[in-house]
């Protein structure tokens with residue numbers, strides 16, 4: 365082995381990076397960004413899970429129970445109306461409603477009738493009305509309540525608190541993490557593949573001269589962008605059918621709502637992903653440069669769009685980044701449809717937001733295509 | 738006389754350092770086969786892209802078929818056929834599929850389009866290759882397919898960027914014969930080339946060097962004016978003269 369020749373090869377590599385400062389920046393930045401986001405996302409457990417407490421207890425014990433609850437994990441708000449509290453859970457606004465009966469104090473503590481005459485507590489049940497479609501949030505609720513109950517037992521010499529659990533979405537009573545996860549992974553796969561394919565296709569259009577040829581014909585930039593959207597929308601429809609079929613027949617995922625509505629959300633996801641690809645393509649002259657952008661699509665979508673960890677549990681400063689990612693909305697919408705069984709009358713905001721992204725991004729893409737050197 | 742192209746004091750800066758066109762002025766009479774001749778890097782492609790409305794000029798005036806390529810490109814694009822210097826075809830599509838695509842962008846009726854495609858495939862000698870994926874064609878074949886795509890809309894002004902590179906002499910002769918035919922039908926043809934010997938086939942030429950038009954007129958006139966044997970010698974004399982100034 366010759367050191368001089370070996371160093372010459374190494375030097376060439378450094379030189380080519382030096383002539384392409386963006387590559388250098390990306391090489392240094394992408395891993396740092398990935399590590400930071402990974403840490404923030406997986407380093408957190410669910411926090412501020414929204415729950416409503418209806419304290420109907422005529423004594424003081426329920427309040428002590430409530431004070432024992434870990435207030436970082438659960439974001440507790442009070443309500444006086446049990447039915448309204450439950451409705452808020454079925455509407456997806458809260459993860460659970462916790463309802464204390466009026467005899468909670470009375471029947472949780474031993475009854476002291478006189479000196480030496482102590483009757484064991486009769487026992488009563490705290491009612492939990494819970495949304496189990498997000499397994500992690502539901503687990504955070506039940507765990508916090510169990511812990512608070514134990515503290516009460518040890519401090520107040522109370523009898524163990526028992527819970528009566530009712531499900532806001534009975535069909536999703538036994539939802540597994542997989543059921544929750546599938547929507548995320550479908551959207552992730554479609555987003556990354558569609559963005560990558562469009563990105564490469566458009567970089568190809570630019571570098572091969574076909575874009576110039578297209579632009580010299582009567583075709584308009586809007587027709588080019590919409591033409592691409594039609595194609596990728598159709599491809600996404602087929603991809604969506606395949607993915608849903610695998611999810612259903614192989615993983616036996618829970619499907620409560622309309623598969624077609626889920627499919628619509630998937631198509632919108634693909635269209636958003638496609639336009640993002642067109643937009644990024646303007647910044648890349650060659651395929652090799654285009655590929656460098658991938659980590660900047662993959663990591664944020666992977667970590668921030670709620671695939672693994674509910675957006676709910678992200679640190680507050682990270683949440684806005686989640687909300688500007690179209691996949692966040694499609695994943696949430698698809699979960700609402702598949703697990704909660706919600707119809708268009710509930711998920712129309714998701715559809716509108718995804719459509720809004722598509723329109724705004726398309727306009728930007730058209731303007732980008734119109735731009736000339 | 739009517740002009741298909743009128744360019745005055747055209748300047749194009751790609752960046753602070755790179756001035757690709759440096760006050761170029763030129764007029765192309767309607768119905769001519771016109772050559773834009775100059776060495777590599779002299780600004781031919783830049784000029785053509787500005788004429789086709791694909792690049793914005795930094796300064797100067799441009800009229801193509803009486804239209805401003807920046808402001809009236811929709812109308813302009815119905816009138817021109819453009820063959821880029823790169824092959825500019827979809828590699829994954831067959832020759833025929835490529836031609837059908839570009840034909841549809843001009844809204845040519847289906848029946849008419851089929852006829853035109855068959856005619857053009859014959860002309861560029863690709864009938865047997867019409868169902869071949871472009872990626873699998875040789876360089877020369879790709880070039881011919883690309884030319885066919887530019888001829889498809891039967892344009893009023895045909896703009897060809899180095900159409901004869903990598904084309905063998907026999908086919909080159911066929912190309913020029915076709916250009917003459919189209920010209921007889923009233924088409925204006927603008928061809929760039931860095932082959933000086935091809936220039937003699939043009940009725941008029943403009944010699945371009947470092948972004949400036951250094952001479953314009955019939956090739957014979959330019960040769961006589963500079964007392965040269967051929968256009969190549971004339972070009973060298975003209976550039977040297979430019980350098981002396």
Ligand SMILES: Nc1ncnc2c1ncn2[C@@H]1O[C@H](COP(=O)(O)OP(=O)(O)O)[C@@H](O)[C@H]1O
Nearest residue numbers: 751755756757776777778779780781782783784
């Ligand atoms: N996109 C571009 N960015 C920067 N410089 C360019 C670009 N395209 C061409 N140039 C420069 O402009 C000059 C003219 O190029 P071009 O018009 O392609 O010449 P020709 O077609 O005659 O070979 C050259 O110096 C070339 O390097």
Ligand SMILES: [Mg+2]
Nearest residue numbers: 781782783822
């Ligand atoms: Mg050129």
